[in-house]
Amino acid sequence: MLFDDPAYASRMLTLLTLSFHIIYATIGVGVPLMIMIAQWIGIKNNDMHYLLMARRWAKGFVVTVAVGVVTGTIIGLQLSLLWPSFMELAGNIIALPLFMEVFAFFFEAIFLGIYLYTWDRFDNQRKHLLLLIPVAIGGGMSAFFITVVNSFMNSPAGFDIVGGELVNANPIMAMFTLAMPTKVTHVIATAYMTIAFMLAAFAAFRLIQNKNNEYHKKALHMTMKIGLIFAIATALIGDLSGKYLAAYQPEKLAAAEWHFETTTEAPLVMWGVLDENNEARYALHVPYALSILAHGLPNSEVIGLEEFPIEEQPPVVIHYFFDTMVTIGVFMIVLSLIYWFGMRRKWAFVEKTWYRWFIVAGGPLAFLAIEAGWWMAEVGRQPWILRGIMTVEEAATTSDYVGWMFVLFAILYFILGVGTIVVLRYMFHKNPVEKELERMQQGGGQS
Amino acid sequence: MILEIIGISVLWLFLFGYIIIGSIDYGAGFFNAYSIVTEKQHILSKIIKRYLSPVWEVTNVFFVFFFVGIVGFFPETAYYFGTILLIPGSLALILLAIRGSYYAFESYGKHGHKGYAIMYGLSGLLLPASLSIILTISEGGFVFMEDGNPVLDYNALFFSPLTWSIVVLSIVAVLYISAVFLTWYANETGDKDATDLMRKYALGWSIPLIIAAAGIIVELRFHNPFHFESLLGLWWMFAISFVLWILTVVLIWKRRNYRTAFWLLVGQFAFAFFGYGISHYPYLLYPHISIHEGFTNTAMAISLIVVFILGMALLIPSLYLLLKLFLFDKNYIKGKK
Numbered sequence: 001m002l003f004d005d006p007a008y009a010s011r012m013l014t015l016l017t018l019s020f021h022i023i024y025a026t027i028g029v030g031v032p033l034m035i036m037i038a039q040w041i042g043i044k045n046n047d048m049h050y051l052l053m054a055r056r057w058a059k060g061f062v063v064t065v066a067v068g069v070v071t072g073t074i075i076g077l078q079l080s081l082l083w084p085s086f087m088e089l090a091g092n093i094i095a096l097p098l099f100m101e102v103f104a105f106f107f108e109a110i111f112l113g114i115y116l117y118t119w120d121r122f123d124n125q126r127k128h129l130l131l132l133i134p135v136a137i138g139g140g141m142s143a144f145f146i147t148v149v150n151s152f153m154n155s156p157a158g159f160d161i162v163g164g165e166l167v168n169a170n171p172i173m174a175m176f177t178l179a180m181p182t183k184v185t186h187v188i189a190t191a192y193m194t195i196a197f198m199l200a201a202f203a204a205f206r207l208i209q210n211k212n213n214e215y216h217k218k219a220l221h222m223t224m225k226i227g228l229i230f231a232i233a234t235a236l237i238g239d240l241s242g243k244y245l246a247a248y249q250p251e252k253l254a255a256a257e258w259h260f261e262t263t264t265e266a267p268l269v270m271w272g273v274l275d276e277n278n279e280a281r282y283a284l285h286v287p288y289a290l291s292i293l294a295h296g297l298p299n300s301e302v303i304g305l306e307e308f309p310i311e312e313q314p315p316v317v318i319h320y321f322f323d324t325m326v327t328i329g330v331f332m333i334v335l336s337l338i339y340w341f342g343m344r345r346k347w348a349f350v351e352k353t354w355y356r357w358f359i360v361a362g363g364p365l366a367f368l369a370i371e372a373g374w375w376m377a378e379v380g381r382q383p384w385i386l387r388g389i390m391t392v393e394e395a396a397t398t399s400d401y402v403g404w405m406f407v408l409f410a411i412l413y414f415i416l417g418v419g420t421i422v423v424l425r426y427m428f429h430k431n432p433v434e435k436e437l438e439r440m441q442q443g444g445g446q447s
Numbered sequence: 448m449i450l451e452i453i454g455i456s457v458l459w460l461f462l463f464g465y466i467i468i469g470s471i472d473y474g475a476g477f478f479n480a481y482s483i484v485t486e487k488q489h490i491l492s493k494i495i496k497r498y499l500s501p502v503w504e505v506t507n508v509f510f511v512f513f514f515v516g517i518v519g520f521f522p523e524t525a526y527y528f529g530t531i532l533l534i535p536g537s538l539a540l541i542l543l544a545i546r547g548s549y550y551a552f553e554s555y556g557k558h559g560h561k562g563y564a565i566m567y568g569l570s571g572l573l574l575p576a577s578l579s580i581i582l583t584i585s586e587g588g589f590v591f592m593e594d595g596n597p598v599l600d601y602n603a604l605f606f607s608p609l610t611w612s613i614v615v616l617s618i619v620a621v622l623y624i625s626a627v628f629l630t631w632y633a634n635e636t637g638d639k640d641a642t643d644l645m646r647k648y649a650l651g652w653s654i655p656l657i658i659a660a661a662g663i664i665v666e667l668r669f670h671n672p673f674h675f676e677s678l679l680g681l682w683w684m685f686a687i688s689f690v691l692w693i694l695t696v697v698l699i700w701k702r703r704n705y706r707t708a709f710w711l712l713v714g715q716f717a718f719a720f721f722g723y724g725i726s727h728y729p730y731l732l733y734p735h736i737s738i739h740e741g742f743t744n745t746a747m748a749i750s751l752i753v754v755f756i757l758g759m760a761l762l763i764p765s766l767y768l769l770l771k772l773f774l775f776d777k778n779y780i781k782g783k784k
């Protein structure tokens with residue numbers, strides 16, 4: 001399939017590149033905010049630990065940003081290489097946010113360069129902190145604009161098709177589509193949530209190795225609180241995303257929920273397997289929950305998958321992607337809520353090693369949730385690339401050798417992924433916290 | 448009519464920007480690798496770290512700007528070029544990835560892996576070569592239609608003398624631009640060894656550059672007479688370019704005013720590049736896409752231009768700040784801060 005069907009190979013290559021880019025992109029969106037918060041607390045309380053936190057995160061960030069830029073450039077060009085017909089159409093209607101995104105990149109790149117290379121050039125630390133604001137805004141805007149494009153793919157708007165010709169293009173309407181509000185906010189909230197839990201996972205891991213480490217305790221405490229806030233926001237917005245789907249892309253929700261017949265009082269089906277009669281076995285049924293997710297009322301009607309022609313039904317595997325995302329989302333809320341309560345009430349177990357292992361697991365799990373969310377959103381759009389207007393088959397390139405390109409890029413991402421981990425490990429092992437703290441206390445800032 | 452001219456001018460301007468600052472980046476990598484091989488280590492690696500590391504991302508965005516912008520202004524190019532460029536485009540991406548990851552891994556991780564530095568240097572030569580192929584393709588004659596889809600004739604492309612003269616020019620230009628810039632930059636840092644070395648390279652590559660450029664004009668005459676005719680119509684632009692080239696070389700020869708020399712070089716390339724671009728008009732891909740038929744709708748065009756103006760209002764001050772802090776800050780370049 002990979003080597004003789006360009007459309008299939010293009011899908012696989014897009015899947016591969018985006019799944020890889022989103023890891024670095026999420027870091028690119030989230031880390032600047034965390035650095036900002038840490039540096040701000042550090043300056044305000046004159047607390048060395050937080051200042052060091054900001055500095056260490058920024059150092060690691062240099063590495064991930066570079067890989068993020070590389071993979072982003074790849075996906076940007078690949079969109080035209082793999083989906084030329086789609087980009088030709090899209091260029092006419094949705095090029096505006098893509099173009100704006102470039103300015104966000106410029107903005108981010110310029111100030112990031114300045115921020116990273118000027119740690120010791122400002123006498124006033126606050127001025128240095130100010131430089132981070134454009135970086136954080138730039139990252140957030142990149143996510144905003146690209147998600148606007150993706151929303152357009154899910155709910156195209158802002159043009160008419162008359163006799164196969166595209167007319168009345170309205171680039172502004174194309175940006176503010178129905179899918180946009182929930183998608184954009186969900187993506188940005190999940191990025192912040194994920195990065196908070198990623199940093200919490202690092203801190204928890206260090207605390208397992210070395211129990212009484214003030215620096216990592218502060219880092220853990222701060223990131224878990226931020227994580228909790230954004231995890232709750234994520235779930236709330238996720239619920240709204242469900243309502244959006246029910247109203248405008250019911251086939252995706254139905255496939256994700258294995259909801260085959262239109263019914264009222266629909267239960268939420270979690271996990272399980274489908275038998276030959278399309279019945280879910282071994283599944284967890286939460287009564288009324290799907291009706292609530294879809295419309296906010298337990299007795300409302302939810303459209304089933306059977307109402308759609310076979311060739312327009314999304315694959316039902318997205319059920320597992322959806323469940324992965326939601327399960328992890330709920331798990332992270334519970335985990336960070338218990339931690340927060342536990343720390344306030346001085347429950348001893350939240351500082352036990354076994355609990356910290358859960359926190360360590362939370363980092364990778366949050367990333368898994370991001371991947372699962374995108375897979376569900378994108379695979380659930382099948383067979384469409386532009387819902388209702390252009391299918392994936394029509395959009396794909398006609399040139400050969402896409403399969404070989406897949407192999408080539410898979411090798412590249414493997415090297416980049418391994419390289420990132422090796423370099424980051426080396427960097428932080430060479431400069432342990434204790435040493436850097438000493439150096440900072442002696443007054444010399446440069447590390 | 449006026450909108451498409453604005454559109455293509457903006458794109459051409461950014462492509463020009465990318466060619467200049469990209470060349471500096473590519474060439475520096477190559478000279479660095481070369482000095483490692485010839486055991487003149489680390490004359491250049493310091494400059495690369497101090498100047499290139501803070502700005503390479505910005506360089507990259509120029510490239511992104513170009514390919515996003517062209518799809519916006521001329522969506523039809525996405526279809527034609529997207530379909531035919533799968534392989535050359537993917538290879539260029541891999542080379543870009545090698546360069547980007549060098550900044551991530553090499554400058555912040557372990558210091559000085561030889562093989563990696565050499566790969567980084569070589570990719571700096573292969574990249575302009577692979578990107579310049581797109582210019583060759585746009586001259587026409589290498590793309591034919593099969594079942595209504597464009598297909599690239601790799602054989603014809605590979606055996607065309609035009610391809611190879613453009614490849615050679617792109618490589619020589621990279622080395623020359625970068626050598627002239629680095630001569631100036633090294634001189635500002637007060638590093639005498641590096642200045643002398645770079646000056647030697649700059650002079651060494653100046654003659655091949657002009658030969659390669661002249662070669663292309665000759666090739667075009669056979670390959671695309673239509674283009675050749677319009678090129679002749681703009682002879683004065685190339686004449687100015689030639690004069691600027693002479694002035695640059697003289698200044699460098701006399702070890703005077705490296706800064707002026709660099710800006711003269713920018714002028715030289717600007718005249719040649721825009722002369723070439725204007726004579727290409729109106730075709731984006733001869734004879735399949737012209738800027739008139741391939742242009743986007745008016746609403747999109749106007750909104751893109753508005754965004755461009757707003758974007759520049761934001762960018763120009765920021766870029767100025769960046770250059771002030773890294774390129775023109777005396778203390779920074781001398782390595783004191």
Ligand code: HDD
Pocket residue numbers: 154179182183184186187190193194234235237238239241242245252325326328329330366367369370371372373374375376377378380
């Ligand atoms: C940390 C990651 C994460 C977590 C914990 C959640 N999500 Fe999510 N979700 C995403 C990360 C994500 C995402 C990666 O950001 C997606 C993929 C596409 C998109 O727009 O956002 C997404 C999409 C997405 C969609 C599909 C939108 C569409 O296709 O248009 C729905 C219905 C939900 N989410 C609902 C939820 C609910 C009810 C959650 C309960 C806790 C939840 N998500 C947790």
Ligand code: HEM
Pocket residue numbers: 018021022024025026027028029064065066067068069070071072073074075076079105106108109138139140142143146147187191504507508511
């Ligand atoms: C089809 C999808 C996407 C495309 C075409 C794309 C394109 C790009 C490009 C071209 C770059 C490099 C910019 C540079 O040169 O500086 C980049 C980087 C980036 N992208 Fe993506 N992107 C996509 C998806 C996403 C998503 C979904 C997000 C956010 C959730 C995102 C966030 C970022 C960020 C923050 C950066 C800056 C680099 C970093 O900090 O790691 N991108 N992207």
Ligand code: HEM
Pocket residue numbers: 011012014015018019021022083086146147149150153371374375378379380381382384385392
């Ligand atoms: C960054 C997070 C994203 C991830 C992880 C992601 C994931 C995926 C996956 C898994 C597929 C394959 C679907 C299938 O094979 O059935 C896909 C397809 C695709 N995605 Fe996304 N996507 C992301 C964001 C975006 C954005 C922001 C855009 C648009 C600008 C986009 C454009 C596409 C296109 C054009 C396809 C191919 C058509 C298709 O198979 O539906 N993606 N993506």
